[in-house]
Amino acid sequence: MPLFLSTHINKVDKKGRVSVPSGFRAALSDQSFQGVVLFRSNNFACLEGFAYSYMEELGERLDNFDLFSSEQDDLATAIFAEAVQLPLDGDGRIILSPELVEFAALNDKAAFVGLGPKFQIWNPQALDKRRIEARKTVSKSGLTVPKNNKAKAGAHD
């Protein structure tokens, strides 16, 4: 599985082109589709990004839930219907549509934020705020990464 680490800020030019950080490209290098899948976050003013293979896995996961539950239907609609598949160009760049740029306010710079299995793309200033928030929550509520065998699902919303 590709692992996205660290944060990189790159320029978005007037055509919407932006370089995917080389470390992220390296994480994608063994993928069959050379590019990323993006869609608008449901929780923040940012974009969510994945390797294409991870989207396939996501599909399988959703399949494990109740196929006709409205929750899952909403989620699937929000994710798959929204998702765009962006190939890397010869120089390692992707092109963000005006809609994506506008949604995440990426008029000038885009911060690629590695979150392990996925990544996000933020307006750098908005990211700063988000980071402070996340750190606060983690230390206040004592969140830790659970051990592997007691996988949890559910508790969301």
Place this chain on the structure above:
Amino acid sequence: MPLFLSTHINKVDKKGRVSVPSGFRAALSDQSFQGVVLFRSNNFACLEGFAYSYMEELGERLDNFDLFSSEQDDLATAIFAEAVQLPLDGDGRIILSPELVEFAALNDKAAFVGLGPKFQIWNPQALDKRRIEARKTVSKSGLTVPKNNKAKAGAHD
């Protein structure tokens, strides 16, 4: 699992380069990624270091959360977004970014402190203080090393 032992102080040159102690490199020698992952400590003015494989494991564990749960997002933002992956150069050195140098005040020397599965990187003076502090706390509160019964598999020696 690589095991980091002992304390070594090395020079940080003006480009941020610093030799990883040879003992640490030996501990990493059987790893697929020849390098380390660093991030800012949440508790001290020092850097925390791991083998890349440890991050992979964290990534898998994190994958057990709901993909868009706020817990997953907060944790990933606090951990993966902050982490940097640093390869060893041909001479066994890593390059610390200005941000990392500044955070841990590593302008001149860096003390690599082995803590078993992980290690820390300290400003040597700050480390001295920290050690005195730790000793004081231990003797004052009568802290002892707990018995072995909650040891996880694999952690002998």
Place this chain on the structure above:
DNA sequence: TGTTTTTCCATGATATTCCATAGATATCCA
């Protein structure tokens, strides 16, 4: 044919690799 999209190329900045040296440690052999 005018417009948009994609590919290609140039460049400065940054990062990575390579080489040289010196000190410390270990090894070897008489």
Place this chain on the structure above:
DNA sequence: TGGATATCTATGGAATATCATGGAAAAACA
């Protein structure tokens, strides 16, 4: 045992390669 030699480690500097970025050329489209 003792001295000489080799090896490893840490460190500095220089050469080389890569990355991010802007713009132009080529191709696709309407």
